[in-house]
Amino acid sequence: MRHVGLLLVSHSVRLAEGAAELAREMAPEVAVVCAAGDVDGGLGTSLDRVTDALTALLDGEDAAGVTGVVVLADLGSAVLTVESALELDDELGPRVRLASAPFVEGAVAAATTAQQGADLRTVLDAAQGAADSIGPRPVVEPVETEREESEGPAGTRVEGETVGAAEPLRGDDVVVARVEVRNPLGLHARPAALVAKAAASFGIPVRVQGVDATSVLQLMALGSTAGTILEISARGERANDAVATLAGLVEGGFGEA
Amino acid sequence: MVLDVEWAERWVRRTAESVARAKDELTELDRQIGDGDHGENMDRGFRAVIAKLDEPGAPERTEVGDVLKLVATTLMSKVGGAAGPLYGTAFLRAAKRSARTDVDRAGVVVLLEAALEGVTSRGKAEPGEKTMVDALTPAVEAATAAADGGAEPAEVLAAAADAADAGSRATIPMVATKGRASYLGERSAGHEDPGARSTALILAAARDAALDPAADGAGEEAPR
Numbered sequence: 001m002r003h004v005g006l007l008l009v010s011h012s013v014r015l016a017e018g019a020a021e022l023a024r025e026m027a028p029e030v031a032v033v034c035a036a037g038d039v040d041g042g043l044g045t046s047l048d049r050v051t052d053a054l055t056a057l058l059d060g061e062d063a064a065g066v067t068g069v070v071v072l073a074d075l076g077s078a079v080l081t082v083e084s085a086l087e088l089d090d091e092l093g094p095r096v097r098l099a100s101a102p103f104v105e106g107a108v109a110a111a112t113t114a115q116q117g118a119d120l121r122t123v124l125d126a127a128q129g130a131a132d133s134i135g136p137r138p139v140v141e142p143v144e145t146e147r148e149e150s151e152g153p154a155g156t157r158v159e160g161e162t163v164g165a166a167e168p169l170r171g172d173d174v175v176v177a178r179v180e181v182r183n184p185l186g187l188h189a190r191p192a193a194l195v196a197k198a199a200a201s202f203g204i205p206v207r208v209q210g211v212d213a214t215s216v217l218q219l220m221a222l223g224s225t226a227g228t229i230l231e232i233s234a235r236g237e238r239a240n241d242a243v244a245t246l247a248g249l250v251e252g253g254f255g256e257a
Numbered sequence: 258m259v260l261d262v263e264w265a266e267r268w269v270r271r272t273a274e275s276v277a278r279a280k281d282e283l284t285e286l287d288r289q290i291g292d293g294d295h296g297e298n299m300d301r302g303f304r305a306v307i308a309k310l311d312e313p314g315a316p317e318r319t320e321v322g323d324v325l326k327l328v329a330t331t332l333m334s335k336v337g338g339a340a341g342p343l344y345g346t347a348f349l350r351a352a353k354r355s356a357r358t359d360v361d362r363a364g365v366v367v368l369l370e371a372a373l374e375g376v377t378s379r380g381k382a383e384p385g386e387k388t389m390v391d392a393l394t395p396a397v398e399a400a401t402a403a404a405d406g407g408a409e410p411a412e413v414l415a416a417a418a419d420a421a422d423a424g425s426r427a428t429i430p431m432v433a434t435k436g437r438a439s440y441l442g443e444r445s446a447g448h449e450d451p452g453a454r455s456t457a458l459i460l461a462a463a464r465d466a467a468l469d470p471a472a473d474g475a476g477e478e479a480p481r
Contacts, residue, residue, distance in 0.1 A: 083346075084341075
């Protein structure tokens with residue numbers, strides 16, 4: 001049986017290979033190929049990798065079984081890269097479809113549909129309908145909190161606004177310090193990960209601006225940038241060390257200042 | 258001044274020189290509101306373009322579009338992030354509309370319109386969102402007005418370059434709603450958009466390549 005093939009385009013080689021592993025497990029006869037990472041193998045996407053993978057799938061020696069290709073891409077510039085590849089080579093367009101779909105769910109849905117011998121349009125629809133598989137609402141009802149809905153991306157929160165529902169630290173053994181953010185982008189992904197890792201290593205409750213300091217997402221949601229004053233607190237054994245360590249990270253600008 | 262394939266090559270070489278000179282400036286702008294790699298990316302991209310241009314044994318380029326197509330494919334391959342696909346598409350669409358040995362005043366407008374259309378269709382950005390579009394849109398408008406007024410092709414380019422420069426500076430107070438800078442929301446105001454700045458540099462190089470061909474030379478410093 002001839003099958004539609006899949007191309008997974010991700011900024012991360014490991015993310016693409018992980019999703020491909022899942023898809024292949026469920027659809028062993030479907031060609032699932034990755035084009036991930038930038039030209040140097042770092043995080044990013046590469047037009048050449050995408051073009052080479054598409055060409056190999058469609059016209060390569062092993063291409064006999066592939067009737068078309070559905071592409072899944074993970075983040076903004078991965079989508080742009082795929083669109084560019086299709087624009088650059090007019091011959092690819094009719095046989096390739098870029099899905100607007102969640103990366104993992106879309107890959108699995110497309111692969112299982114392709115495995116059944118479905119045509120390009122049907123496989124594309126399966127990928128694009130995959131968001132519904134997550135369900136119209138979360139299975140676990142969110143706990144009501146008093147915090148207001150965020151109006152924009154996490155980074156637009158006003159300074160000092162607390163997010164999350166971490167219990168405030170109270171008691172005589174609470175250590176508190178206030179430090180100023182030095183690096184322009186503040187607690188974006190990499191620094192937030194550094195803080196969270198350091199906070200977790202002490203095994204005691206640590207807060208930054210009232211949120212759990214071990215949560216990368218909550219730290220990022222603070223939206224702090226250069227000039228923001230962050231209150232760091234910790235309670236219990238080695239609370240002094242924990243606060244000093246985090247304060248040092250922030251004041252050091254995470255090597256970016 | 259005929260805007261032929263030699264002009265197009267001069268344009269590309271001048272862009273490479275200009276981007277190399279502005280690498281730190283672009284990176285600094287991007288560091289304020291983005292992820293700080295725009296200068297590095299653009300410099301690497303245009304270095305690769307020059308290497309392609311100088312590659313021995315390449316098929317002879319006779320049309321303006323041949324040069325622009327080479328720029329497009331190289332930038333798409335070599336420039337990471339969104340800038341590669343966006344500039345790549347701009348040059349690709351411009352290349353498709355300039356498959357001729359030289360471009361006249363109307364041809365300059367068509368080329369710029371195609372570039373703008375490429376960026377907007379790929380990036381889904383509109384004017385006022387603090388992006389490349391804010392430099393390219395006024396450039397197209399100014400070029401159109403100049404061409405309608407009967408300006409020479411080089412003067413049409415000059416009008417476009419001046420408008421792109423002003424348009425780029427006008428991004429300073431804007432709040433970004435597209436791209437990486439939009440994560441900063443209101444805090445993106447007060448900084449010039451690095452993509453708008455690089456667009457202005459590219460169009461300035463196009464103008465200089467047309468107005469001042471004699472000053473062209475490998476690594477030669479041209480006054481800004």
